[in-house]
Amino acid sequence: MRRACLLLDADDTLWENHAYFLRAIEAYLVLMEAHGHTRPIALEAFRAAERIRIPNHGYGSLGFAQSLIMAAQSLDGSERPRLEEEFLRLGQWIHDHPIELFEGVEATVAALAEHHALAIVTKGAPREQESKIRRSGLLRYVDRFRVLREKDRAAYDSLVAEWKLDPSTTWMVGNSPRSDMNPAKAAGLRTVYVPHRTLWEVEAETLEPLPDHILTAFGELRSLFLPTG
Numbered sequence: 001m002r003r004a005c006l007l008l009d010a011d012d013t014l015w016e017n018h019a020y021f022l023r024a025i026e027a028y029l030v031l032m033e034a035h036g037h038t039r040p041i042a043l044e045a046f047r048a049a050e051r052i053r054i055p056n057h058g059y060g061s062l063g064f065a066q067s068l069i070m071a072a073q074s075l076d077g078s079e080r081p082r083l084e085e086e087f088l089r090l091g092q093w094i095h096d097h098p099i100e101l102f103e104g105v106e107a108t109v110a111a112l113a114e115h116h117a118l119a120i121v122t123k124g125a126p127r128e129q130e131s132k133i134r135r136s137g138l139l140r141y142v143d144r145f146r147v148l149r150e151k152d153r154a155a156y157d158s159l160v161a162e163w164k165l166d167p168s169t170t171w172m173v174g175n176s177p178r179s180d181m182n183p184a185k186a187a188g189l190r191t192v193y194v195p196h197r198t199l200w201e202v203e204a205e206t207l208e209p210l211p212d213h214i215l216t217a218f219g220e221l222r223s224l225f226l227p228t229g
């Protein structure tokens with residue numbers, strides 16, 4: 001089998017992530033409901049805050065807490081220190097959450113590393129993402145990692161140039177159509193889509209063109225990239 005380079009997305013591809021944000025958003029909705037704001041209104045206020053904050057300040061759990069604070073202020077029209085403290089606590093809870101690798105990930109990554117070059121390519125708050133990568137225990141199998149500000153076509157082009165990748169043997173493996181599949185395809189890479197059971201709405205996008213492979217679990221990479229028998 002020809003040696004390939006596999007670029008692995010991290011959040012919701014290797015380990016649980018979106019689930020924590022969903023739990024924190026649920027806690028926010030419950031708190032705002034107690035302050036007299038219906039769930040749809042409170043949810044829209046949060047999304048509006050994210051649309052303003054993310055392009056300027058990027059991703060990450062502590063920034064997420066700031067979006068909750070912005071949203072509450074936009075609804076209540078004033079500061080609520082106890083509420084804000086609670087939102088900061090939710091962000092910190094996500095930030096400090098132990099890494100929960102998906103089933104089969106460590107064994108699969110270990111096996112793939114014997115035949116191919118592996119890299120973790122993620123986006124988000126640099127220090128938070130790097131801490132998660134280190135805490136995952138996967139660095140012993142992976143040649144390198146990169147935390148990108150955005151995963152767009154230009155970012156993939158830069159990575160191909162910097163790491164001297166051969167697009168015909170480089171694969172992006174991930175759960176996000178918008179960040180992992182479409183821009184990697186646009187940069188000439190091959191793609192493997194491993195959808196997670198939930199997708200952050202910001203990452204939703206029509207798959208165009210279709211990925212080279214669509215899997216139901218990370219462990220199925222074995223059948224694509226490991227010699228049989």
Ligand SMILES: [Mg+2]
Pocket residue numbers: 009010011012013174175176
């Ligand atoms: Mg992901």
